[in-house]
Amino acid sequence: MSLKAVETFVTEDGRSIGPVILEVKDITLKFGGVTAIQNISFDIRGGEVRAIIGPNGAGKSSMLNVINGFYHPQEGEVWFKNELRAPMKPYQIAYQGIARTFQNIALFKGMSTLDNIMTGRFTHMSSGIFAQAWWKGAAEKEEFSNREKVEQIIDFLEIQKIRKTEVGRLPYGLQKRVELGRALAAEPRLLLLDEPMAGMNVEEKEDMSRFILDVNEEFGTTVALIEHDMGVVMDIADRVVVMDYGKKIGDGTPEEIRKNQVVIDAYLGISHD
Secondary structure (H helix, E strand, O other): OOOOOOOOEEOOOOOEEOOEEEEEEEEEEEEOOEEEEEEEEEEEEOOOEEEEEOOOOOOHHHHHHHHOOOOOOOEEEEEEOOEEOOOOOHHHHHHHOEEEOOOOOOOOOOOEHHHHHHHOOHHHOOOOHHHHHHOOOHHHHHHHHHHHHHHHHHHHOOOHHHOOOEHHHOOHHHHHHHHHHHHHHOOOOEEEEEOOOOOOOHHHHHHHHHHHHHHHHHOOOEEEEEOOOHHHHHHHOOEEEEEEOOEEEEEEOHHHHHHOHHHHHHHHOOOOO
């Protein structure tokens, strides 16, 4: 067994988080002659907010793509829930309980907020195409159950007023919130967020930070996010892994990362101590 299944971790604010639920071990990912990720290992613990940071081109999004099955590394292992994971497609990993958002918003622009979030329920839909066409019995009950879950997410994210609005007409910050809602609709155990606050103003970042913390605390969802705003990372993350040129150069609590001279020199700026 690769995972440290019985160990817990105490955060800087005294909160206890659970055992490891996902571990990437000695991951190397290459595209032709370019090495995007080089021999990186780290873990994600149940119930934590885990940040992945680093300069542009560090390999952060490639790492998320490895975790959610879009990329298959040439070397290394991915362990999830105490099992070594075989190569899978993203939809298969979604059924395992991993959902994600994207750096560039990937919504159905001509569909409403409600319908976009409903698409996130596909892992909870079991009735066949003929049952759905007839829309009676089990298919009808399934539709109502999924719709109820979506309405709860809409209320949670405070987007009731735009529930029937086409998402292509929404401002950027609200589109990001809808995308978060679609990921939450899958009821994931692990939620991967790729730059959820990119392009947002200060107020929108505050709102998104609050929603991420609420998702983590109220739903018990484990969150792994890529984020460039160091103020946000240091405020909401329990642990931080730092990447640079495809390598891991730091891993620890926010306070440990603040004091890591390699990270300071490579990413946060030169120390004046």
